Amino acid sequence: MKRKTGQDRAITNGWRPATQAVRGGTARSEWGETSEALFLTSGYTYDKAADAAARFAGEQQGMTYSRLQNPTVEMLEQRIALIEGAEACRAMATGMAAMTAALLCQLSQGDHVVAGRAAFGSCRWLTDTLMPRFGIETTIVDARDNDQWRDAIRPNTKVFFFETPANPTLDIVDLAAVCGLARERGITSIVDNAFATPLLQRPLDYGADIVAYSATKMMDGQGRVLAGAVCGTEEFIEKTLLGFIRNTGPTLSPFNAWVVLKGLETLDLRIRRQSENALKVATFLDKRVPECLYPGLPSHPQHNLAMSQMEAGGTILAMNLDGGRTQAHGLLDALSLVDISNNIGDSRSLMTHPASTTHAGLSAEVREAMGVGEGMLRLNIGLEDPEDVIEDLDRALEAVGL
Numbered sequence: 001m002k003r004k005t006g007q008d009r010a011i012t013n014g015w016r017p018a019t020q021a022v023r024g025g026t027a028r029s030e031w032g033e034t035s036e037a038l039f040l041t042s043g044y045t046y047d048k049a050a051d052a053a054a055r056f057a058g059e060q061q062g063m064t065y066s067r068l069q070n071p072t073v074e075m076l077e078q079r080i081a082l083i084e085g086a087e088a089c090r091a092m093a094t095g096m097a098a099m100t101a102a103l104l105c106q107l108s109q110g111d112h113v114v115a116g117r118a119a120f121g122s123c124r125w126l127t128d129t130l131m132p133r134f135g136i137e138t139t140i141v142d143a144r145d146n147d148q149w150r151d152a153i154r155p156n157t158k159v160f161f162f163e164t165p166a167n168p169t170l171d172i173v174d175l176a177a178v179c180g181l182a183r184e185r186g187i188t189s190i191v192d193n194a195f196a197t198p199l200l201q202r203p204l205d206y207g208a209d210i211v212a213y214s215a216t217k218m219m220d221g222q223g224r225v226l227a228g229a230v231c232g233t234e235e236f237i238e239k240t241l242l243g244f245i246r247n248t249g250p251t252l253s254p255f256n257a258w259v260v261l262k263g264l265e266t267l268d269l270r271i272r273r274q275s276e277n278a279l280k281v282a283t284f285l286d287k288r289v290p291e292c293l294y295p296g297l298p299s300h301p302q303h304n305l306a307m308s309q310m311e312a313g314g315t316i317l318a319m320n321l322d323g324g325r326t327q328a329h330g331l332l333d334a335l336s337l338v339d340i341s342n343n344i345g346d347s348r349s350l351m352t353h354p355a356s357t358t359h360a361g362l363s364a365e366v367r368e369a370m371g372v373g374e375g376m377l378r379l380n381i382g383l384e385d386p387e388d389v390i391e392d393l394d395r396a397l398e399a400v401g402l
């Protein structure tokens with residue numbers, strides 16, 4: 001590896017986010033390639049036996065095995081850390097691997113976690129099903145209500161865990177208030193920032209301790225690979241997270257890391273354009289459906305808070321129809337441009353019915369309590385001309401009597 005400008009934080013910290021997303025973390029090999037090299041290798045060789053021993057002892061710099069380190073994955077980790085404003089980052093195989101590792105690396109039997117009610121279905125499975133099996137207690141709160149966070153704290157509370165905006169209800173959490181409370185009480189806050197990305201919202205600036213991602217979403221941004229990431233202090237990553245991930249193995253493949261590196265190059269462009277498109281579509285839907293939920297719309301109950309901590313409303317919106325599952329499924333079936341798909345962050349517009357897909361694994365009561373009704377639809381707005389998306393929605397709404 002030569003020319004390491006992209007890896008020198010003294011230089012890259014001074015770059016603006018769009019520059020960081022294109023060039024951060026880049027390290028060139030002796031060939032001087034312009035595009036990041038893809039190192040498809042599971043292992044590494046050593047000149048001498050003593051070198052292997054020194055590397056295993058941590059006395060010599062260098063890589064030993066791709067479950068632990070890989071040059072392509074490391075470039076991605078450095079780029080994400082940079083745009084997040086974090087000291088360090090570790091990439092993982094999926095967003096759920098990142099969430100699981102961020103939680104379990106620091107929790108033990110007898111600890112207590114407070115988590116936001118509206119969350120990605122699998123995140124709720126971690127808090128509601130997996131952690132209690134290992135004696136980790138959880139309290140679920142309405143994350144919009146700062147008092148509920150305060151009231152839920154117990155002497156053994158170790159972690160606050162939430163998303164903002166939340167999937168799929170678009171609930172907003174007051175980052176400064178909730179992360180500030182956690183700090184004050186010696187609790188670690190973990191923010192799942194998948195919906196906003198570091199270009200629209202940087203939770204660390206509001207006092208969050210750890211930011212975790214599904215990089216599958218906006219970071220790849222073109223619906224190709226799964227990936228995840230955890231960002232935090234050097235101390236947390238090195239002392240708490242690394243041992244857990246090195247020994248349990250939720251490692252990101254170098255190929256997927258390379259794809260996400262390419263995705264990040266256009267993240268700034270995509271997130272801004274898709275947010276603009278989403279605002280146009282939300283403005284149309286707001287007048288047309290009983291309820292449209294989009295943080296960028298003045299009608300969103302937490303619009304002011306959202307806009308105080310996010311640069312734009314993001315790419316995701318949700319709507320509530322009065323006609324339950326029949327009308328929601330009817331609308332999906334009447335679409336011709338927008339695809340029926342449960343993915344988000346894609347450059348294509350996609351729509352799903354959370355109650356029968358992403359949140360189907362939760363009980364009806366849990367869904368109802370978190371605001372995921374039978375008439376809810378979630379929409380990811382892509383890079384198509386928003387007028388084409390609006391025309392498609394207009395036709396589909398008419399087909400179900402709206």
Ligand SMILES: *Cc1c(COP(=O)(O)O)cnc(C)c1O
Nearest residue numbers: 094095096120167194214216227
């Ligand atoms: C998709 C998603 C996840 C899970 O990420 P995967 O990459 O699918 O494992 C977690 N949290 C949120 C908010 C998500 O949207």
